[in-house]
Amino acid sequence: xxxTPIPPFSRKKSSSRHQPYAAAMKQxxxxxxxxxxxxxxxxxxxCGADNLAAKLVRHHRTDxxxxxxxxxxxPPSGLRSPASRRALAPPSGSPEPAPSRDFAxxxxxxxxxxxxxxxxxxxxxxxxACRSWSEALRPLxxxxxxxxxxxxxxxxxxxARANPEKALESFLKGAVRxxxxxxxxxxxxxxxxxxxxxxxxxxxxxxxxxxPAGQCNLGIACLQVEPSKPEEAIKWLQLASTAGHVRAQYQxxxxxxxxxxLDSNLVEAARWYLKAAEGxxxxxxxxxxxxxxxxxxxxxxxxxxxxxxxxxxxxxxSKAQFxxxxxxxxxxxxxxxxxxxxxxx
Amino acid sequence: xSSSSSSSSxxxxxxxxxxxxxxxxxxxxxxxAALQSKTLESMIDxxxxxxxxxxxxxxGKILAKVVEYCxxxxxxxxxxxxxxxxxxxxxxxxxxTLFDYILAANFLEIPTLLNLxxxxxxxxxxxxxxxxxHKIFNIKSTFTPEEEEELRRENQWAFD
Numbered sequence: 001x002x003x004t005p006i007p008p009f010s011r012k013k014s015s016s017r018h019q020p021y022a023a024a025m026k027q028x029x030x031x032x033x034x035x036x037x038x039x040x041x042x043x044x045x046x047c048g049a050d051n052l053a054a055k056l057v058r059h060h061r062t063d064x065x066x067x068x069x070x071x072x073x074x075p076p077s078g079l080r081s082p083a084s085r086r087a088l089a090p091p092s093g094s095p096e097p098a099p100s101r102d103f104a105x106x107x108x109x110x111x112x113x114x115x116x117x118x119x120x121x122x123x124x125x126x127x128x129a130c131r132s133w134s135e136a137l138r139p140l141x142x143x144x145x146x147x148x149x150x151x152x153x154x155x156x157x158x159x160a161r162a163n164p165e166k167a168l169e170s171f172l173k174g175a176v177r178x179x180x181x182x183x184x185x186x187x188x189x190x191x192x193x194x195x196x197x198x199x200x201x202x203x204x205x206x207x208x209x210x211x212p213a214g215q216c217n218l219g220i221a222c223l224q225v226e227p228s229k230p231e232e233a234i235k236w237l238q239l240a241s242t243a244g245h246v247r248a249q250y251q252x253x254x255x256x257x258x259x260x261x262l263d264s265n266l267v268e269a270a271r272w273y274l275k276a277a278e279g280x281x282x283x284x285x286x287x288x289x290x291x292x293x294x295x296x297x298x299x300x301x302x303x304x305x306x307x308x309x310x311x312x313x314x315x316x317x318s319k320a321q322f323x324x325x326x327x328x329x330x331x332x333x334x335x336x337x338x339x340x341x342x343x344x345x
Numbered sequence: 346x347s348s349s350s351s352s353s354s355x356x357x358x359x360x361x362x363x364x365x366x367x368x369x370x371x372x373x374x375x376x377x378a379a380l381q382s383k384t385l386e387s388m389i390d391x392x393x394x395x396x397x398x399x400x401x402x403x404x405g406k407i408l409a410k411v412v413e414y415c416x417x418x419x420x421x422x423x424x425x426x427x428x429x430x431x432x433x434x435x436x437x438x439x440x441x442t443l444f445d446y447i448l449a450a451n452f453l454e455i456p457t458l459l460n461l462x463x464x465x466x467x468x469x470x471x472x473x474x475x476x477x478x479h480k481i482f483n484i485k486s487t488f489t490p491e492e493e494e495e496l497r498r499e500n501q502w503a504f505d
Contacts, residue, residue, distance in 0.1 A: 101441040103466075103482035110451050114463045118471065124500050128475035131487040134496060145502060210460050210467075235425070242429055 104130045111136035117180040117211040120144050143179035146170045150185060164189060175202065180211035187217060196225060207236055215240035216248035223251075223260070230261030241272060246279035253284065270297025277308060285312035286320045362389065363397040364412070370405030371397055374412045378419035383454035402452060407445045410435075414458055436465040440482065 106114075115126055115137050123144060127134045150170030156162035168189040174182025187202035200221050206214025215236045222233035234255060240248030253272035256265050270291045276284035285308050291298045292305035306327055312320035360376040362385070379385040379394075388394045400408060414435060418428070436443060443462055450458035469481055479486060488496070 101444040102484070103440070103444060104484040104487070106444070106447065107451065110447055110459075110463065113459065114467045114470070116463075116467075118467070120500075122471050125473060125475050125478060126470050127496060127500075128488075128493065129478040129482075129486065130484050131492070133484075134488070141500065148502065208456070208460075210464050238425055 104132050106132075106136075108132075108136040112140060112178050113209070115140055116178060116209050117206075117213075119181075120148075139177040140179055143174035143177035143182050146174035146177070147179060147182045147185065150174065150182070154185075154189070164193070168193075175205075180206040180209050180214055184211065184213045184217060187214070191221070196221070200225070207239075210243075212240040212243040212245035212248065215243070216245050216251065219248060220251060223255075230255070234261040241275070244279070246276045246281040246284070249273075249276035249279065250281050250284045250287075253287070266297035268297075274298070277311075282312055282315040282317045282320075285309075285315065286317050289320065289323070362394040364408060365397040365399045366403055366405040366408040367401045368405050370408070372405075372408055372412045374415060375419065378412070378415040381415045381418060381455050381457065383456075385453060400453075403449045404445070407442070407449050410442075410446070411449050411453065411455070411458070415455065418457060432461050436461055 111133055115123055118126065123137060123140055127137045127141060150167045153163045153167035153170055168186060171182050171186035171189060175186050183202045183206040187199040190199035203214050203218040203221060207218040219233045219236035219240065222229040237248050237252040241252045249272045253269045253276060255261050256269035256272065258264065273284045273287045273291060277288045289305045289308035289312060292301045292308065309320050309324045313324035361373045362376055362379050364372045364374060376389060388398060417431060443465060446458065446462040450462055470478055
């Protein structure tokens with residue numbers, strides 16, 4: 001918890017104490033790198049014009065057959081094209097009746113699709129479940145490694161200087177292997193370089209694969225591009241918010257607050273601020289405090305207002321620190337007033 | 346047995362196509378709803394959907410649900426929140442059924458249903474150890490101890 005000295009009066013340059021909503025809305029809500037460790041990238045999925053029935057049956061035969069005649073050493077890792085990933089068994093003839101529901105025998109591209117936004121630890125656990133899952137998830141594991149290197153290049157860890165070009169290259173390679181995490185980080189690099197269209201394309205890919213960070217970023221991008229697309233932004237922010245992405249929840253609350261992309265609804269806005277605040281998003285904590293303080297969207301509740309303001313202040317929100325300091329000071333004044341002979345109040 | 350889709354405007358006749366499951370059941374679905382399946386869409390474009398479309402790898406039970414899903418998602422003016430709730434209910438099924446949804450959605454190329462079903466499985470896998478995954482999905486580890494060791498070593502970099 002951050003502890004900073006209580007600032008003195010009127011240190012803030014902002015014209016009024018009660019401009020927090022507007023100021024909060026103007027604040028850059030762009031996902032900051034450190035809060036958004038998940039990268040996503042463009043997968044070259046390649047699910048195209050194949051004969052789907054044959055593909056389906058091939059996969060089932062493949063997974064069952066390969067598990068019995070699989071060599072003891074795993075195949076060499078390396079760039080794996082989508083075609084080679086699928087063509088593991090000779091083409092089949094007539095379609096089979098519905099196979100037994102063996103999750104180990106899910107088609108590789110489906111397994112990769114399931115794991116598309118997994119973190120490293122989830123990917124590891126899934127890879128250790130059984131051989132076919134391990135095989136199916138190999139490209140994603142490679143993507144994780146590329147993601148890891150990309151982050152190192154971006155931040156210049158391990159004694160190396162920061163190298164954005166190499167970072168982007170690494171993220172894009174991870175994206176090609178299907179990781180939405182790499183997609184989002186590649187998109188973020190593009191956005192920071194000013195290549196907004198490329199960024200949006202990557203975010204869109206991640207978002208359509210169900211990655212909440214991608215959906216959040218896409219929503220924010222829709223709001224920030226010229227001309228802005230507020231309705232589309234809302235759609236993506238809602239998806240990400242429902243999935244629990246705190247930044248998206250905060251952003252959605254802001255949109256509901258100002259009536260951007262949909263009708264203004266203070267109660268709904270406050271609900272989402274509260275969700276984001278409970279999820280740990282500091283700016284949302286501050287806004288919740290204000291909602292309770294002014295009775296906007298939430299019933300006026302001084303105790304809750306102070307509690308949330310303190311929590312935001314503890315997490316380093318500078319305006320919250322100011323407000324919290326003021327409330328402590330006025331509390332102190334009241335306390336001293338109690339003991340003063342000429343009790344004023 | 347054929348299931349007809351619910352429609353809101355009975356005045357204009359809706360174009361329907363017929364799907365036939367592996368066990369011979371036929372289902373009618375509005376063409377608009379069927380377009381959510383890229384497979385069916387291309388068949389409709391190629392005029393191959395005037396006769397019942399055979400789907401030999403999807404049973405009647407699952408096909409009925411898929412038709413229900415597509416019909417629901419083709420409705421206009423559906424409230425996003427309630428649709429999400431409906432979707433959540435739709436995938437609250439036993440694992441074999443979920444498995445079948447995935448395969449059907451994959452085969453018919455219905456991105457929304459595939460996303461939904463895959464996400465459902467993903468949520469079940471997240472945060473679990475390999476042993477827990479075995480239990481949930483009733484799968485056996487087919488690794489030799491050496492393979493498992495090599496796989497763990499492959500991922501050692503993550504602990505750097």
